[in-house]
Amino acid sequence: xxxxxxxxxxxxxxxxxxxxxxxxxxxxxxxxxxxxxxxxxxxxxxxxxxxxxxxxxxxxxxxxxxxxxxxxxxxxxxxxxxxxxxxxxxxxxxxxxxxxxxxxxxxxxxxxxxxxxxxxxxxxxxxxxxxxxxxxxxxxxxxxxxxxxxxxxxxxxxxxxxxxxxxxxxxxxxxxxxxxxxxxxxxxxxxxxxxxxxxxxxxxxxxxxxxxxxxxxxxxxxxxxxxxxxxxxxxxxxxxxxxxxxxxxxxxxxxxxxxxxxxxxxxxxxxxxxxxxxxxxxxxxxxxxxxxxxxxxxxxxxxxxxxxxxxxxxxxxxxxxxxxx
Amino acid sequence: xxxxxxxxxxxxxxxxxxxxxxxxxxxxxxxxxxxxxxxxxxxxxxxxxxxxxxxxxxxxxxxxxxxxxxxxxxxxxxxxxxxxxxxxxxxxxxxxxxxxxxxxxxxxxxxxxxxxxxxxxxxxxxxxxxxxxxxxxxxxxxxxxxxxxxxxxxxxxxxxxxxxxxxxxxxxxxxxxxxxxxxxxxxxxxxxxxxxxxxxxxxxxxxxxxxxxxxxxxxxxxxxxxxxxxxxxxxxxxxxxxxxxxxxxxxxxxxxxxxxxxxxxxxxxxxxxxxxxxxxxxxxxxxxxxxxxxxxxxxxxxxxxxxxxxxxxxxxxxxxxxxx
Numbered sequence: 302x303x304x305x306x307x308x309x310x311x312x313x314x315x316x317x318x319x320x321x322x323x324x325x326x327x328x329x330x331x332x333x334x335x336x337x338x339x340x341x342x343x344x345x346x347x348x349x350x351x352x353x354x355x356x357x358x359x360x361x362x363x364x365x366x367x368x369x370x371x372x373x374x375x376x377x378x379x380x381x382x383x384x385x386x387x388x389x390x391x392x393x394x395x396x397x398x399x400x401x402x403x404x405x406x407x408x409x410x411x412x413x414x415x416x417x418x419x420x421x422x423x424x425x426x427x428x429x430x431x432x433x434x435x436x437x438x439x440x441x442x443x444x445x446x447x448x449x450x451x452x453x454x455x456x457x458x459x460x461x462x463x464x465x466x467x468x469x470x471x472x473x474x475x476x477x478x479x480x481x482x483x484x485x486x487x488x489x490x491x492x493x494x495x496x497x498x499x500x501x502x503x504x505x506x507x508x509x510x511x512x513x514x515x516x517x518x519x520x521x522x523x524x525x526x527x528x529x530x531x532x533x534x535x536x537x538x539x540x541x542x543x544x545x546x547x548x549x550x551x552x553x554x555x556x557x558x559x560x561x562x563x564x565x566x567x568x569x570x571x572x573x574x575x576x577x578x579x580x581x582x583x584x585x586x587x588x589x590x591x592x593x594x595x596x597x598x599x600x601x602x603x604x605x606x607x608x609x610x611x612x613x614x615x616x617x618x619x620x621x622x623x624x625x626x
Numbered sequence: 627x628x629x630x631x632x633x634x635x636x637x638x639x640x641x642x643x644x645x646x647x648x649x650x651x652x653x654x655x656x657x658x659x660x661x662x663x664x665x666x667x668x669x670x671x672x673x674x675x676x677x678x679x680x681x682x683x684x685x686x687x688x689x690x691x692x693x694x695x696x697x698x699x700x701x702x703x704x705x706x707x708x709x710x711x712x713x714x715x716x717x718x719x720x721x722x723x724x725x726x727x728x729x730x731x732x733x734x735x736x737x738x739x740x741x742x743x744x745x746x747x748x749x750x751x752x753x754x755x756x757x758x759x760x761x762x763x764x765x766x767x768x769x770x771x772x773x774x775x776x777x778x779x780x781x782x783x784x785x786x787x788x789x790x791x792x793x794x795x796x797x798x799x800x801x802x803x804x805x806x807x808x809x810x811x812x813x814x815x816x817x818x819x820x821x822x823x824x825x826x827x828x829x830x831x832x833x834x835x836x837x838x839x840x841x842x843x844x845x846x847x848x849x850x851x852x853x854x855x856x857x858x859x860x861x862x863x864x865x866x867x868x869x870x871x872x873x874x875x876x877x878x879x880x881x882x883x884x885x886x887x888x889x890x891x892x893x894x895x896x897x898x899x900x901x902x903x904x905x906x907x908x909x910x911x912x913x914x915x916x917x918x919x920x921x922x923x924x925x926x927x928x929x930x931x932x933x934x935x936x937x938x939x940x941x942x943x944x945x946x947x948x949x950x
Contacts, residue, residue, distance in 0.1 A: 424939055
């Protein structure tokens, strides 16, 4: 009798646990039914292309959350990655426009990204500053530096190579998608299949336990911020490719979409933790919803409202399902 | 305290106690040397006047951070305060005082939503207020058809004097900020209620065990913080005689920075009103000083960002040295 009630309880919990995903799929189905063009291969490609920068960002962010723990305020979080990405895009665009080669421009961007990551790492692991606060402040500083570098102008892409990310195809699949898929696979291998990745997750799971078992937690956390900055560097190229050059002001939207995708991903995962696959799925779904709402003719002014409501519904459901369990 | 620091060298003692204030003073000296106008009475009043709205927002933020949370929707509360007040006067012809009250109630709506999400649904404050931020921004876009301002040129003089009036030469926005700061100081630092808030922010489970009604406090704090931010909206609306959608967002990061600088200045590292005031004034001094240096807009932007990071790092480093 008792066991049956436990079983029923668990079934309930699981059902509530799947609700976030069910709601999302229902929303997409609704869009699909109302806009027959939405469920086409062409549109799927569009959705994936649109999601690429955010996919790269959340891959970096999930590494940071894994290493630092998933408490939003005191745990690991890096809100500065979108600013790093935009700074890299700005530096690359300015240097390309001044006639330097893509290689030199990329090196300069990489140096800037790693410097930003290193400052984050030092402030968080040495000074013990709250990651949320540190990376939020870094976001402001990096955007400021980028505005100085680019003088807030639109800079058109002069180099053909970056445009290939959008225009070139490998076996009929856009090159950008192929590259991001490879990057995500490598990151997955690194974070989930290597000793380093497991140590990283151990550090985030329980800092004390990890330290007792001899892990250098601070070093792992610092490395996660450097990895995140590197992902920001990669994102820079996709920002350039997507906009066919640098335009000021893309960072705010990127940050919001990154955070949204990351926490949607956590709500999708069975144990409510931030995982890389969850985050990537979150990023793609956020792009799908944005494009989907546009296709069925929802006024642009409403999209933020829908996204905000989605965050709340999904996160509330995951909080409820945790309580039910 | 004296016995703890007895063995340390004098310079360390000085840095630990006054490090941030010394740097603050150095900034003032530097700006004054660059442009003597900086230390003139009129300019100092400009700094204080220019910091009034940030001050008000930072007060609300201090309260929320003291409970152990964070509020990303303070800017929305400011926007709602301005929008409700302007619309009440312009479209419904309501008396300016009634309109001001409606504005504050409009801001409090944002807090009610946050409180319902955080207390009722137990969503973490970061995510709940992020959701509120999204929804609030969208509501403003829908209402203004994409973000166009709502101007109200024939604003009653009394309402306009919320920003432009003065009492014995002190600008009224400064008076509003000071009165609110005094109320917050009393509530957070001198009342039983404030002690409960701090207890809850520092160790929530202990506070629950001690019988503190955590949920009720959280609820009131979110509503009070948002209602406070709406005052900032009233001043902004009175100042420019219009409601500009999404203008509150600009204050978010500075408010967070001021609160955390203030917390780092506190002996026990907790958010506190005098510290927040110091943080706000520091940010005001930097903004004003950089303006007077006549730098290019973009350069100024970059410098103030870098100074923000450095100031936070310094404040936290000082706190760490004090602890060790």
